[in-house]
Amino acid sequence: MREARPVIALDFPSFEAVKQFLALFPAGESLYLKVGMELYYATGPEIVSYLKGLGHSVFLDLKLHDIPNTVKSAMKVLSHLGVDMTNVHAAGGVEMMKAAREGLGKEAKLIAVTQLTSTSEEQMREFQIFKPVFKNLSFIMLRKPLKQD
Secondary structure (H helix, E strand, O other): OOOOOOEEEOOOOOHHHHHHHHOOOOOOOOOEEEEEHHHHHHHOOHHHHHHHHOOOEEEEEEEEOOOHHHHHHHHHHHHOOOOOEEEEEHHHOHHHHHHHHHHHOOOOEEEEEOOOOOOOHHHHHHHOOOOHHHHHHHHHHHHHHHOOO
16 A cells, blocks of 8 residues: 655754654654654664654665675664665665565565765766666666565
8 A cells, every 4th residue: 555644854863853843743643754864873773663652654764785785684673673664775786675675574665765866967977877867767677676665
């Protein structure tokens, strides 16, 4: 079933800032929340436990990108947090993405980031071998055989 709720980014530097923000929503409302690197690194896995304890869905946006075995091991750790969705950077390649899925298991969605939104088209042309459109299409074509969400 397709998720109907928008994903709300918790782009805050601290646990306290998150609590203040969430206080703006009606008690008991189930939100879909994105925890990015800054918040996760500042608070650790406790932020995920806290949000899940409130009944929220969590997208853990860490964009893992490393050797396949390291990503697999990291995903095993993340799978125990109960995240609903997480991601890798597609530039890590097919084997890394397969390892990520294996480590994460089947409960959470796994998506692959192909390009950061902060990268301009000029930067893509300057630093990347493929033209932006073709590079993104090649990553998209990898998705089906890898059974990525």
